[in-house]
Amino acid sequence: NAGVTQTPKFRVLKTGQSMTLLCAQDMNHEYMYWYRQDPGMGLRLIHYSVGEGTTAKGEVPDGYNVSRLKKQNFLLGLESAAPSQTSVYFCASSATLEAFFGQGTRLTVV
Amino acid sequence: GQQLNQSPQSMFIQEGEDVSMNCTSSSIFNTWLWYKQDPGEGPVLLIALYKAGELTSNGRLTAQFGITRKDSFLNISASIPSDVGIYFCAGKNYGGSQGNLIFGKGTKLSVKP
Numbered sequence: 467n468a469g470v471t472q473t474p475k476f477r478v479l480k481t482g483q484s485m486t487l488l489c490a491q492d493m494n495h496e497y498m499y500w501y502r503q504d505p506g507m508g509l510r511l512i513h514y515s516v517g518e519g520t521t522a523k524g525e526v527p528d529g530y531n532v533s534r535l536k537k538q539n540f541l542l543g544l545e546s547a548a549p550s551q552t553s554v555y556f557c558a559s560s561a562t563l564e565a566f567f568g569q570g571t572r573l574t575v576v
Numbered sequence: 577g578q579q580l581n582q583s584p585q586s587m588f589i590q591e592g593e594d595v596s597m598n599c600t601s602s603s604i605f606n607t608w609l610w611y612k613q614d615p616g617e618g619p620v621l622l623i624a625l626y627k628a629g630e631l632t633s634n635g636r637l638t639a640q641f642g643i644t645r646k647d648s649f650l651n652i653s654a655s656i657p658s659d660v661g662i663y664f665c666a667g668k669n670y671g672g673s674q675g676n677l678i679f680g681k682g683t684k685l686s687v688k689p
Binding site: 506560 | 582609616619624664666680682
């Protein structure tokens with residue numbers, strides 16, 4: 467019962483470095499989402515996808531790119547990390563209604 | 577863009593008390609969801625609501641989908657220490673390109689034994 471799996475769980479980056487966060491789901495869900503969670507800000511939607519090969523911008527997309535080449539995977543990329551991107555990142559997937567979340571990736575940019 | 581206003585931001589209650597929290601939106605949603613997040617974990621779905629006026633229970637939790645489709649309420653009866661956590665409401669529109677799932681900022685619940 468893997469559900470939604472995020473890798474890595476923790477990462478420290480230097481300003482200007484790039485990295486990719488991977489989200490994988492084994493529930494054959496059409497919808498996938500990337501959120502960031504900051505203290506007092508709740509969960510803010512970065513990008514989402516309504517199916518393989520599609521992506522759309524959410525509330526806070528700047529500084530991030532995404533790709534959904536395979537239905538089960540949703541990648542979040544940071545091309546040039548900034549300290550403002552220090553956060554906990556959550557991936558979620560859903561069929562049409564309920565969304566299920568991964569355990570999160572804690573990213574620190576120094 | 578769409579925004580959800582969730583209140584209260586935090587609650588400090590005594591064990592055994594009932595809890596109420598709500599979420600309002602400037603937009604109409606087709607689905608309302610309520611999640612709970614424990615420290616260091618991802619949010620876990622508690623209750624899903626699919627149509628206006630719907631009232632759904634899950635154990636001591638009861639949630640309602642507002643008639644206007646712009647609000648939702650969550651009640652917890654007879655709170656216990658393990659109810660501690662952050663509760664989030666979320667609204668969703670689905671179909672076509674409308675796949676986004678928007679969250680409120682959360683209600684942090686603390687329960688004193």
